[in-house]
Amino acid sequence: MPIRVPKELPAIKVLEKEKIFVMDEDRAMRQDIRPLEILILNLMPKKNETEVQLLRLLSNTPLQINVEFLHASTHETKNTSNEHLNRFYHEFEEVKEKFYDGLIITGAPIEQMPFEEVDYWSELEMIFRWSKTHVFSTFHICWGAQAGLYYHHNIEKYLLTEKLSGIYSHEVLSPTWSILKGFDDCFLAPHSRYTEVKKSDIQKIDELEVLAESEEAGLFLVGNKNHRAFYAMGHLEYDRDTLQQEFERDMKKGIKTETPSNYFPKDDTSKIPKLRWHMAASLLFSNWLNYAVYQNTPYNLSELLSE
Template sequence: MPLTLPDNLPAIELLKKENIFVMTQLRASTQDIRPLKVLVLNLMPMKIAAETDIIRLLSNSPLQIELDFLKLSTHQSKNTPQEHMQAFYKEFSEVSKHNYDGLIVTGAPVEMLDYEQVDYWDEVSAVFDWARKHVTSTIYICWAAQAALYRFYGVPKHPLPDKMFGVFRHTINDRSFPLFRGFDDEFFAPHSRHTEIRREDIEIHPELKLLSESDEAGVYIVVGRGGREFYVTGHSEYSLYTLHQEYVRDVEKGLPINVPKHYYKHDDPLQKPISRWTGHGNLLFNNWMNYYLYQETPFDLSKIEELGSIKPILNQ
């Protein structure tokens, strides 16, 4: 089934060129199927690119999905036209009384700041708290994963000597977990961050479980509340050239940046990047939607607050 998107969203035309089928709200209104309702809090500076990356992944699901985009009133995007924000993004006050099957919170380029120094920390904290009562399952990505772990459990972040930048090999700690259905024993995922969370800081919290990690990149996926929250420190949603664009941007700004590891052919930035993580990214989000949204959400979304931990699903 297709993804239902606001009419005229730029991602629609971009994805049509990739032969990805999406449906506008006007067309979807003629179908009598309750779609999954997913909210995206997009904190990335290049919002249209981030929208397209996320939509590309979600559209690979056979489920019908209705997508809303959320913006913060306490922060104004400098890299996205305000006309775009006004046309396609909602204020928190517009969604706070509603319930959603899923929430995706993206990364943000503020990881070098203490959390309380981020100008929108109070508002994003309010969204995190709201999600625990109004969303069946949430995926927090990169900075958002670190921020939510800090908000809920006090897990600290630690600065890295060099930016964790590239595509890294990962392993799975619990293969019975439904999120990893269809995964190989080892898989790749991009990372782009200056800070990290550490295994020992996760393991002191019995409510948290470390699901996947990397010898080079460290903690990758942590689950909380039985599947109500997933904390993903990497960027499985990235398109093939996103790391390249970040690398070129930093080089042009004269910032200290290393060539992203295991990304370009022969580690040569003049060569084409190698796609190593697309299959993993599709599986990750498809499994999340299938096992933690579609199979676990109450048909009546008004009953989300009655959910406890999502019951584990046994291998079949």
Template sequence: MPIKIPDALPAREVLENENVFVIGETKALHQDIRPLKILILNLMPLKIATETHLLRSLSNSPLQIEVDFLMTSSHVSKNTPREHLFSFYKVFSEVQSDKYDGMIITGAPVELLEFEEVNYWEELTEIMEWSKHNVTSTFHICWGAQAGLYYHHGIKKYKLDKKMFGVFKHTVNNIHEPLMRGFNDIFHAPHSRYTEVKLAEIEANKNLSLLSASDEAGVYIVMSKDRRQIFVTGHSEYDAQTLNEEYKRDKAKGLDMAIPKNYFPDNDPSSEPMVLWRSHASLLYSNWLNYYVYQATPFQLDQIQ
């Protein structure tokens, strides 16, 4: 089944060229089924790339999905054309009275700031509070996961000695949780962050469950005990070149950047990267949509509480 997106969204051409099943708004109007409504709060600076990453990850499902993109009104992205934002994005006041089956809150390049120093923190906390009663399940990514853990559960973030950057091995900590269904005992996922949350603090919190971790990258997937909040500290949605683009960007800025680990064959940046996480990403998002959104959401959206 397809993902329903605006007819003119730039990601559409990319996804169709990859044989991803998408459907434009015009054609979707003639289908008599209820799609899942997913809201994506996109806090990443390169919003068009992030749109494509997330839509690709959501596409491997038999469910029809209707996506709304949300941006903050207290901070306007400088890296995405304004006409794109005005064409495809809403602000919170436009969706505040709506309800959604699922929501994704992305990462953002503000890790080294204290949460309260982020200029849209107050707006973000309002949205996160709203999500508790207006969204069946919310999926938080990277800094978005740290922000959600801090706001909802009081979990602090800590600065790392160096950037956690590369593709790392992870293990499944709870094989019985449906989100982890079908996962290998060891799987890979990308990380790109300067901060972390502590394993001991997650395990000590009675309202949280640790689902996956890495010996090297630390906490990876955490879920609230009511299963309505999922926190993923890495970037399973990244495509093959994303870490490479980040590496080249930071090197061009003169930053002392290490080569992303376990990414280039023989650690040679002139080689094409190895994609070790694609199947994991597909499974993670399809499990979330199936078990935590589709099977948990009421048919009538206004019944979400």
């Protein structure tokens, strides 16, 4: 079954070229089915790229999904046009009375800043608080994961000595968790960040469990034992060339940065990186939708208020 998005969303053209079935609103209205309601809080600068990346992963499921996009209204976006935001994105005031089966909170390239200094932190706190009663399961990505752990569990992030960037091997620690169903013992995933969350801090919180980690990159996936929240420290949604674009951007800005680890063949930046993590990405997001969301979310979402 397809994902349902606004008819004119530019991401549709990219996904259709990849033979991904995207259903527009007109056709979806004629289907007698209770679709999953998914909200994506997109905090990334290049919102169009992140839309394609996440919609691609959400499409890999037999479930029909209604997808809506949310942006931080208290932040001025420089890399996405106001026309695009006005046409395809909601502000929090427009969705705060609604209920959702799932919420995805993306990363943001601001991890070196204290949380309270982020210009939309107060708005994000409202969204975190609202999600407890209006969202069944939330998937947090990279900085979004660090922010979620800080808000919900008072877990701090720590500055690394240098940027962590590259493709790293990870070990599955809790294979019995449904979100990791079908995973091999080890899998690859991209990381791109200046900060980390420590495993020892996660282990102090009874309701949290470390599900996957890397010897080189540290934590990758943390889950709440009630399956209502997951925190991924890496970027499985990244495209083949996303790390390359970030590396070239940093170089142009004069930011001292190392070549992404285990990314370019033989560390030759002129060669095309191999795509080695999308199988794990598809499986992780499909498992989240199927096991954490679809099989447990109430049919009547307003029942979330009584939980």
